[in-house]
Amino acid sequence: MRSFYYYARYIVARIFYLSLGLKVKKQFLYINKCWNEKNNREPEIFKHTIENKKLNYCERKEISKNSPEYIKPTTKKMLIEQSEKLKERTDLYKRKTSGTTGEPTKIYLNRHELGKLLAVRDYCYRHYNIKLGYREGRVWARSNRDIGTFFKDFLLNRKTFYPTSEEALEQTTSLLKYKPQYLYGYSSLILELSKIIVTNKLEVPQIKCVICTAEPILTSQKVHLESIFSCPVVEEYGSTEFDILAFECRKGHMHQVNPWIKIEVENSTTMITDFSRTTQKIIRYLIGDHFDIAQTQCTLLGSNNIITNLEGRSTDRYAFDKNGTKFHSVELSRSIGKYQKLNDTYFTFHILQKELGKIILYLPYELQEKSTKIRNFIESEITHNTNLKIEIKIIIVQPQEVRKETKKNSYFTQCINT
Numbered sequence: 001m002r003s004f005y006y007y008a009r010y011i012v013a014r015i016f017y018l019s020l021g022l023k024v025k026k027q028f029l030y031i032n033k034c035w036n037e038k039n040n041r042e043p044e045i046f047k048h049t050i051e052n053k054k055l056n057y058c059e060r061k062e063i064s065k066n067s068p069e070y071i072k073p074t075t076k077k078m079l080i081e082q083s084e085k086l087k088e089r090t091d092l093y094k095r096k097t098s099g100t101t102g103e104p105t106k107i108y109l110n111r112h113e114l115g116k117l118l119a120v121r122d123y124c125y126r127h128y129n130i131k132l133g134y135r136e137g138r139v140w141a142r143s144n145r146d147i148g149t150f151f152k153d154f155l156l157n158r159k160t161f162y163p164t165s166e167e168a169l170e171q172t173t174s175l176l177k178y179k180p181q182y183l184y185g186y187s188s189l190i191l192e193l194s195k196i197i198v199t200n201k202l203e204v205p206q207i208k209c210v211i212c213t214a215e216p217i218l219t220s221q222k223v224h225l226e227s228i229f230s231c232p233v234v235e236e237y238g239s240t241e242f243d244i245l246a247f248e249c250r251k252g253h254m255h256q257v258n259p260w261i262k263i264e265v266e267n268s269t270t271m272i273t274d275f276s277r278t279t280q281k282i283i284r285y286l287i288g289d290h291f292d293i294a295q296t297q298c299t300l301l302g303s304n305n306i307i308t309n310l311e312g313r314s315t316d317r318y319a320f321d322k323n324g325t326k327f328h329s330v331e332l333s334r335s336i337g338k339y340q341k342l343n344d345t346y347f348t349f350h351i352l353q354k355e356l357g358k359i360i361l362y363l364p365y366e367l368q369e370k371s372t373k374i375r376n377f378i379e380s381e382i383t384h385n386t387n388l389k390i391e392i393k394i395i396i397v398q399p400q401e402v403r404k405e406t407k408k409n410s411y412f413t414q415c416i417n418t
């Protein structure tokens with residue numbers, strides 16, 4: 001009976017998309033075809049790229065910055081200006097950022113463009129035997145709920161839960177009772193949720209997949225979550241402007257998944273072009289996140305291009321010892337990940353550097369007694385891996401305080417005044 005009800009709700013969601021003119025299935029088939037042409041994966045994109053004359057943009061490796069053919073990057077400010085001109089249009093869909101990353105950005109899409117973004121999502125989900133429109137348990141931060149949101153959530157077959165503060169236990173039990181087919185939400189909140197489940201010995205229903213978004217998560221934390229939810233726990237990387245840019249395959253690579261998007265990394269500046277977009281021209285857009293691109297032979301999902309070392313803002317890429325020698329900030333989160341794995345304790349944290357050689361580590365209060373042990377461990381790990389000396393200062397706070405510090409895609413904030 002339950003499976004029939006779930007199927008009916010899935011059909012309602014898909015009909016809702018169709019009624020809006022979003023051809024998710026059709027676009028999904030195109031995406032699937034693109035990435036399945038096994039020996040010809042990248043050329044498919046470039047063919048598309050070159051065919052798209054509207055944007056007059058193709059391989060421009062030889063073009064110098066002084067050439068008239070050189071295409072200047074689109075800044076966030078330029079995109080906001082484009083959005084301003086579109087705000088009266090009633091035929092467009094709007095996506096907006098919550099403003100956690102600075103100035104809020106609004107994006108306008110026509111139905112074809114939105115359909116493509118949703119189809120990329122559908123494509124990623126299917127890798128884990130779920131589909132867009134399956135019953136979703138959304139683990140989110142509290143926000144104002146109105147009747148419009150209620151109907152939208154109903155039609156899209158999802159319900160939002162907030163496992164924080166006084167309501168944490170009640171929200172967790174209602175989430176489990178809702179029996180979602182998959183979970184989607186902020187990494188730190190999913191970790192909070194798991195903690196409540198373990199502490200209260202709650203029974204977890206069968207879930208097909210847990211998708212962590214917007215915040216970083218360590219491999220050791222994912223392994224821990226997999227044991228609690230008994231299903232794959234995966235990461236997505238995306239933004240309001242492009243929705244999903246990379247999604248984790250079953251082998252753990254973050255594959256680029258949108259076939260209309262080209263990602264360029266030049267002198268550690270990341271630029272993104274969406275060839276499918278005409279409502280807003282998003283060419284060589286400076287997304288502000290920093291990561292490296294690597295190649296893989298893995299053909300499980302999307303492109304052979306995978307993203308690695310994602311570390312939020314460019315200034316957050318590096319930490320410094322007292323002499324100003326830099327090291328990659330992933331060393332810090334990796335060493336904390338190692339501690340978590342070795343000690344089988346999983347927690348949220350945030351790292352801040354204000355002064356050379358000194359690192360502040362925010363930890364939730366339940367780790368108070370272990371703080372000296374953690375400090376010594378990380379200091380020696382960093383010295384061992386980088387040959388540099390740093391001093392760790394631990395500040396114990398409430399878990400929600402750690403969350404407040406956490407920013408998009410980064411555990412680490414560097415604000416040294418130089």
Ligand SMILES: [Zn+2]
Nearest residue numbers: 249251253298
């Ligand atoms: Zn892979």
